[in-house]
Amino acid sequence: MEQQKVIIIGAGISGLAAAFYIKKRKPEAKVTVLEASGRIGGKIKTVRRDGFVIECGPEGYMARKPALTNLINDIGLGDQLVHSGTGTYYIYVNHQLRKMPAGSVMGIPTKLLPMVTTGLVSPWGKLRAALDLLIPHVYRDKDISLKEFFERRLGSELVTNMIEPLLSGIYSGNLADMSLEATLPQFAAIEKKHRSLILGMKSIQPPKQAGTPKKRSGQFLSLSCGLDVLTEKLASYADEIRLNTPVAHVAPRSVTLEDGTVMNADAIILATSPKQFGPLLDFSEAWSLTNDKRTSTASVAFAFNKNEVEPIDGTGYVVSRKEGLTITACSFMDRKWSYAAPENGTLIRTYVGTADNASIVEESDEVIEKKALADLRKIGNIGTPLFSVITRQIDTMPQYTVNHNQRVQAFEDALEKMSGVYACGAMLHGVGLPDCVDTAMHVAEKAAKALTDEERTQTNSKR
Missing domain, CATH: 1.10.3110.10 (protoporphyrinogen ix oxidase, domain 3)
Known part of the structure; x- marks a missing residue:
């Protein structure tokens, strides 16, 4: 029997997790991941410099959601899991x-x-x-x-x-x-x-027990080796990953690339940005999700010598919009994650851009850095940074606007009519890393079951 083929569109956490779960259920299938950009990982990106470990996208995830923890243990990275600090x-x-x-x-x-x-x-x-x-x-x-x-x-x-x-x-x-x-x-x-x-x-709220020691670990988890190690390890399970390979259209059993090449597959999983659902699938319910609201934000990670920053007895703060500042939040990363900075260093990550005003995200690195640093100095005593790392997320953060669940249900009902085509990703059932992994797992299992059923049918027909 001819080898079954699976194409996954998008090499972010959703697509890579889907690849892992497909191979887990159907190790004999050929899994190809197509990625429009020149790198894997999607929003996950880790920068290492001078002893600092800087997460440019998600820094961790909620420990109470087990899907990602289970995946991390499955691929052998469980010994790298660490809880966030408290404060x-x-x-x-x-x-x-x-x-x-x-x-x-x-x-x-x-x-x-x-x-x-x-x-x-x-x-x-x-x-x-x-x-x-x-x-x-x-x-x-x-x-x-x-x-x-x-x-x-x-x-x-x-x-x-x-x-x-x-x-x-x-x-x-x-x-x-x-x-x-x-x-x-x-x-x-x-x-x-x-x-x-x-x-x-x-x-x-759970009742406090007398004599119970104060909780010393936070409610978030991350990887001390950097989250990019997670996506790299997941990528190793795919048979093939093609970077710089944008897709133009998806139909049952075929994917058309932007250069006109047609690739055939027994199952196709969309794990791409929500803005691609409409163009790739071209039915009204997909366009409805594509046309829903998304936001653009940026983060600025500042590395300091520890003596250049006035310490606080916490892990960070958020900023009320009525204060009129550029930054919306600030995290003292080395207080949250002990591995984020060397012993004599402090890593501060600030966030800029709101749903109503994303113009700051379009400014130059120099302008963003200057405004973010000025705001930090209004709030606390901050010296001169050693360096900064600026990351922009342009038009990628899905907004679950009113009646989102109904639009997603209509989309998934319509997608059922496209035999062998599936979808997962942050647009659907949660924007957090565990939510993306959980959705990818269920979609991969659904696709794997369909492949097994098809294989069994073909085998029986030959008898």
């Missing part, structure tokens, strides 16, 4: 770094005293937030924006000063656009069960 997290608001109140989860208070005493919110803002204990349900099984949900429950001041800086830093989006059901469905479920967010969040 106080701050919000820069009203021209001052202020500690996130103890017990707050994504800005939602669960303890009374820390909330009463915080300087993050005015007395009126605290009273308004307390109305969450009384007001009726806001979410009624119909998708709404995060902004509408949280403001109606907790008031605009708490959202502006606490929730928005945190969530915008995670999702690089505007809360007025972002879907409650697609981004934070757990809060919809909590409100549905408990009505009050504050009471609901409090009920799910």
